[in-house]
Amino acid sequence: MKELDKTYDPKQVEDKIYQMWEKSGYFNPDNLPPRHKKPFTIIMPPPNANGSLHIGHALFVTLEDIMIRYQRMQGRKSLWLPGADHAGFETQVVYTKKLEKEGRSFWEMPREQLYEEIKKFTLDNKKYMEGQLRKLGASCDWSREKFTLDEDIKKVVYETFKKLHDDNLVYRAERPVNWCIKHQTTLSDLEIKHEERRGKLYYIKYLIEAPTQGWSDSEYVVVATTRPETIPADIALAVHPKSKWAKYVGKNVLNPLNSKLMPVVADAKVDPEFGTGALKITPFHDPLDFEIFNAHKNEISGEPISVINQYGKLTENAGKDLAGLKVKEAREKSAELLQEKFSKEPGDYKHQVAVCYKCSTTIEPRVMMQWFVKMTEKPRTGKKSLRDLAVEAAKSKKIKFIPARQKKIFMHWMKNLRDWNISRQIVWGIQIPAWYHEPKCIPRAGHEGDIIKCKEIIISVTEPKCEFCDAKFVQETDVFDTWFSSGQWPFATLMTTKKGDFKKYYPTDVMETGWDILFFWVTRMMMLGIYRTSKIPFKNVYLHGLVRDKDRQKMSKSKGNVINPLEVADVYGTDAVRMALVIGTTAGNDPIISEDKIRGYRNFATKIWNASRFVLMNYRDTKAKPEFTASDRKNLKDLATAKKKITAYMDKSDFNHAAETAYHYFWHTIADKVIEQSKPRLKSENLTDAATAQIVLLKILLESLKLLHPFMPFITEEVYQMLPNKKQKVLMIEEW
C-alpha cells in the first residue's frame, strides 16, 4: 500500500474523480446496473447562461446532487437532467450593459446582429457553466443536456402556444401593460416592483357644464391626481355613487387642459375615502381607468387617446404646451398651466410607484397590442382554467411542498391572477409563431364571399399563405416571456431527449429551486405542465433560500461580499463547500455561509482522510476468521443506528440533519472512539483479535463512506478506490 500524504489535497483528486465518474457512464441512468429499477428524476433548474455560477447555484447543485446520489445508491434509476436557460430579458439586459461598456449601443444595432452576438455570448457562458457544474461534483446526465433554445424544445413551446390558442386561452389584444421606457419592452406583473416615491397630489377643479349660463365657477368636481400631465388624455370622470359628487353623474365636465367635454359616470370602484372621491378616467395610461372606461363605454362618447409615447415623452395629442416634454417635465408644466384651477395647494405625497425590477425606471402603464394567456377562464375544450388546474393540484395530496408553508404562499398568489402578458419587445428569445395578414384581404375575383373565412392571424412556424388573395403575411417580431418557455421545462426536456424518456421519467420526483422564483416558475410549470400533460410535473417542490453572508446580508458584487463557490472550492475543496452549504440549512430558510464555516468542513475532510489512512495502514489481508468482541458488536450496532438515523432524515428531505449526523458519527464516534479503542488491539499478540479489529474498522469505514458520499462525493470516492473491500467500480453506485 502506497504511503498517503498527511493531508487531503482536493486539487489532485477532484478532476480525476469526476472524469472517472463520467467515464463510468453511471450519470446516465440507462447504464446503471439492473438493481436500479424505479426511476427517480430531477430536472435541473436551468441556470441563466449570462454569467458564471454563484454561491446560490452551488447551493442548488449541492442539494440536488445529494438527492440524486442518495437515490442512486438506494437503487433508483436516477436521472438528473441538466440544462441552461437563454434567459431572454435578463440576458439582453446583461448584454446591453456589456455593449455600453464597450462604447457600443444596443439600440443602434440591427436585430440579426444582436441576436447572433447574444447567442455567441450565451453559448460561451453555457460552456463555462458546464465546467463549473462539473467542478461542483454534479452527477447529472450530460448526454441529456438541454438548452431552452434547442430546436426541439422550441417546437414543443410552439405546440403549447398553438394548443392554448386553439383552446381560446391565448389572445392578442390592446390591454394595459407595464412598459419600461428604458428597456423598450413590456413586462409581466411579476417583473415590476414597487418603490416609494415622493410626489405631489394635485387637487384640480373640473367645471360642470351649465347650459343656461355658460360655465360656472361655482359648480365643479375636484379630482385629486398625481399625474396632471395625463389630463389631455382624460375622457371622463368617475365618482363613487354615494359620494357628494353623485349629483353630477350624467352631466358633463370640461377638461381643464383641452376644454373637451367629458361625462361624469358613477362607479363603485372609485374609493370614496381616497383624495376627493372623484377619479379622472385616462384609459390609456392607467389600468383601473381602462377597466372603468370599458364598463361605461356606452356613456362615454370620446375615444381614448394616448399622450405618452414609448420613450416616456408627451405626444402631440397632449397639446403644444406639453408635446415633446418628458413625463416629469410635463408634470411640472401642466401643474403650472392648471394653477388657476387648483382647489387647494398641492400636497406632498408619498406613494408606491411601479418600477422596472431591473433598472428601477418608473413603469409607464400603456395600452398596447400584446399577447396574453388567460389565467382564470376555461379553455374551449376543457372544464378548468389554467389557474384551477394548478390550484386543484396543489390542494391534492399528489404534490408536497417543502417547507409546507410555501403552499400557502402559492395559493395566496393564485387567488388574484390577472392575464399573463407573454409578449416581449426584445431580440433575445423565441419569436412568437404568429403571422398577420397585411394588408387586409382583398379576395381574388370569385372569392369575394370567402372573406369571412379569411384569418387575419395565423399561428404557424412557417409563413402561411392566404387562400383568397396574394397578400403576404408578416411575422410577429415579439418574443415569448422566458417564463412561458421555461414554464414548460419538465415536459419539454423529457419529450425531446431519448425516446421513451417522457414515459419513463415523467412526472418527475422533485423540483428543487429557490423560493424567489415560486411565482415566476413553479406556478407556471404547474399550470402549463398539467395543461399539456394532464399530470402534475413533479411530486415534491423543495424550495431553498437565498445564500447570505455572515452578517445576513444578501451577496452582491456591489457590496463586495460575494463568495465565489469555485474560488473557495479551489482553496478548501468542493466537499467542504458542499458541507458548508448543506449543514445548518433548512428548507426555505436563507442559509448563511462564511469562509470560516467552509474551513471547518475542510478540517473534517482532513479528518476523514487521516482516519481512512489509519485504517488502511493497519489493514492486512490475513484471511483470519473474525471473532467479534462485545465492543465490536456495539460499534457495529452504532453504525446501524447512525445509518438508520441518516436514512430517516434523508427520506424526510432533511439534508441538514442527515449531513450533521454523518459528520458527528464519523468524527466523534469513528475517529474519537472506535479508532482509539482499536489501537491496543491492532498491536496485540492475539492475531485473531488484531485481525477482527481490522475487519471491523474496514467495514465501518466502508459503510461510513457511503453515508457521507452524497454530501462529500469526492473524498469519499477517492478513499473508496483504495479500499480492499470495495464491491463496485465506483462508490457512486454502491448500495446504500
Added chain:
RNA sequence: GGGCGCUUAGUUCAGUGGUAGAACGCUCGAUUCACAUUCGAGAGCUCACAGGUUCGAUCCCUGUAGCGCCCACCA
C-alpha cells in the same frame, strides 16, 4: 391594505408537550504513537414579553412588542 415568517448560548442556527442542543468562538489542559486542519475537560441560554390550555410549555392557543420578507391598479 392583504399575506407569510422570525425572536433559543458570545455568534450563526437546529430542536422537542416532560427540568435545553450543534457548529464556530471562548477558558483550562494534553500532544514523538492516523490527523495541531489534533485530542481531552469546561464555562455559557430564566428558549422576546404577557396571559391561557395542561399534572407539566421553549414547543399548543390568544394577545403585545421588535425584526424580516412577499403580494397589491388607492388615483
